[in-house]
Amino acid sequence: MGKQHQELSQEHIAFIKAQKIYFVGTATEAGRVSVSPKGMDSLVVLGSNRIAWLNATGSGNETSTHIQSNPRMTVMFCAFEGKPLVLRLYGKAKVLHRSDREWNELISVFKPLPGTRQIFDVAVDLVQSSCGMSIPYFDYAGERELLNDWATKKGEEGIRQYWADKNQVSIDGHATNIVAKSG
Numbered sequence: 001m002g003k004q005h006q007e008l009s010q011e012h013i014a015f016i017k018a019q020k021i022y023f024v025g026t027a028t029e030a031g032r033v034s035v036s037p038k039g040m041d042s043l044v045v046l047g048s049n050r051i052a053w054l055n056a057t058g059s060g061n062e063t064s065t066h067i068q069s070n071p072r073m074t075v076m077f078c079a080f081e082g083k084p085l086v087l088r089l090y091g092k093a094k095v096l097h098r099s100d101r102e103w104n105e106l107i108s109v110f111k112p113l114p115g116t117r118q119i120f121d122v123a124v125d126l127v128q129s130s131c132g133m134s135i136p137y138f139d140y141a142g143e144r145e146l147l148n149d150w151a152t153k154k155g156e157e158g159i160r161q162y163w164a165d166k167n168q169v170s171i172d173g174h175a176t177n178i179v180a181k182s183g
Helices: 010-018 062-069 102-107 146-166
Strands: 003-005 022-027 033-038 043-047 050-056 072-078 086-096 116-130
Touching: 010 043, 010 086, 022 062, 033 062, 062 086, 062 116, 072 116, 086 102, 102 116
Parallel strands: none
Antiparallel strands: 003 116, 022 033, 022 072, 043 050, 050 116, 072 086, 086 116
8 A cells, every 4th residue: 555645755855866767647638648758867856845857859749738738747756676666746737938937947957958848847746655566676777868869969940840840739639839938
């Protein structure tokens, strides 16, 4: 049986900081549920009830579309080494684009990332920890640099063109607003 907490403890925060991968789940009221793996040291803990993560350009933009329609977000971490643990953060998220006033205050807490697209700011209202005893062990072999290399090669204008060509509509046909809100 999982344990529920009203906020992140120092132990939870240390666990989060040690993870190399996390998973984000979102959905609109109707349509597909999106579960996305994230990495690249892109998440920061901003307090006991607040996290943010930097979103890199990718093949789709489902999370942004979902949050603009329905702010529910679940972020999940799994222990792939050491003591077993699954940690889920439930909350309300907002998507920040370069044209939003909060962008400048939050972008500075992240390491620069080529192809940065959005920031997700999450107000955590429930933390759940569970055993994770069925999660297998995996060895961390290193970061993949393919996305960074791709974004660097495209350059700022190439990334903006990619957003216009590939990131404006979700798989369910909803607008992402990436071009309009990216300044």
